[in-house]
Every structure is written in structure tokens, then in C-alpha cells.
Amino acid sequence: MAPNERARQVHDALFPGHVSTLSKTDPELVEIFDNFAFDEVLRHSRLDVRTRLMVQLAAIIACQAVREYRVMLGAAFTAGVSPVEVKEIVYQAVPYVGMAKMFEFLHATNEELTERGIALPLPGQSTTSPETRAETGRAVQGQIIGPEMVERRYAAASADQLHIEHFLSANCFGDHVSRSGIDLPTRELLTLSMLVALGGCDAQVKGHVAANLRVGNDRARLIDVLTQLLPFIGYPRTLNGLRAIDEVTAA
Secondary structure, X not given: XXXXXXXXHHHHHHOOOOOOOHHHHOHHHXXXXXXXXXXXXXXXXXXXXXXXXXXXXXXXXXXXXXXXXXXHHHHXXXXXXXXXXXXXXXHHHHHHHOHHHHHHHHHHHHHHHHHOOOOOOOOOOOOOOOOOHHHHHHHHHHHHHOHHHHHHHHHHOOOOOHXXXXXXXXXXXXXXXXXOOOOHHHHHHHHHHHHHHHOOOHHXXXXXXXXXXXXXXOHHHHHHHHHHHHHHHOHHHHHHHHHHXXXXXXX
């Protein structure tokens, strides 16, 4: 048993010279997965390979699959995803997945970069300072969800929770989302990929479907992203994500 010709070609392009040990211990599963992920699913995609691998890395972080992350990280570098872009995917995970879940992926990324002879730290990508992070973050937040929505969130927050809204603006958007290295529409695709893969984030997924639409990622592109995540995150979370897209785009 072996993957079909197209699946082999795609696999070999992403993982040159690599032969999985699973192809010897679990050949049936490798055939099924490779034919699905590297042929059938790709037939329904118009994403460029770099974007595809970036959203897959984001979702894999949310899934807490460190070993699979290392494998796909190598593919991402082969496809031309830059060290800065990879680091920014990991940094983007902090406000959405949490430092506790991101920690091992940061170390895995640093180890891979070091093995490739890339000096650390990489050039900084922060665009804010302690003095500007709140103002800049709130402005970026407004670009993504709309300034009127930001104002409504602040106005609706209770006195004992208002600090969380300030954190969201200054930390999530000011410290993280406003960074350079990855453009804003791609960052929103990464955020959506993480939230869908996490599960249990239905309201946030719907919010970031709307945010993606606002920054220029249309329904077709969002469905394409979830299609490319399906082999890695499974059907339940993919279907939940697709339902959110349907609900938001039908409104």
C-alpha cells in the first residue's frame, strides 16, 4: 500500500527525503491520510502553499500536537515560510491559546531555528511601546471588529470587568496583533484557525469570522482555510467552524 501519485508528489515536495516510520508500522493509515490531506483536500483549495501551512501550524498549536508541529514546521520552511513568520505565528498564539499551551511550541521553534543555523533572537517586530500599546491596540482592534463595536464593548463592561477590556486592547491587540512580520488579514486567518481548533469558543469563532470578512477574507477563503485544517483537527470542530461561517454570512 502507498499513497497515490499526486499525494506522493505533494508529500515529497514538502518533506524532501523524509520517509515516515509510520509508513512501515501503519501503512494503511498513512495511505488514507496522505491521499486525503495531500490530494483530495487540496483539490478544493485555492490557498497558496505558504498560507496553507501557516494556518495549519496555528491550528496544530491550538491542538497541542508538538510532534506534528515539528513535522509541519519543516514543511513550512521548505515551502518558504520565513523564520519571522513562524515566530509570529507562535507569538500570536499567546493571547488566543495562552502561554501555558504555547510554551512547548516556542521551545520547539527555537530548537528548529538553531538547528538550521539561524541566530536568535530574530529581529523584533513590535510596533508599540509601553506608552503607545493601549492607543495603538485599540485602533487595531477597531480595524478588525469596527470602532463602534469597541466602544460598545467598553460601554457594556461592568465596573469590575472593565480592566479586561483594557487588557484586550493593550495586550491582545497592542502587544500582539499590531506586530509586523505578518499582515493583518493573514493574522485574522491564524486567529480563526486557532479558535476553531481549540473548540469551545463558539462566540469568539463567530466574532472572528466577522472580523475576517471585515479585513478582506471572504466566505470562500474562510471555507478554504477550514477545509485545509480538517485533516489535522477533525470533523466536529471543522463542522462547528463552518456553521459559524454560515451563520455570520447569512446575517
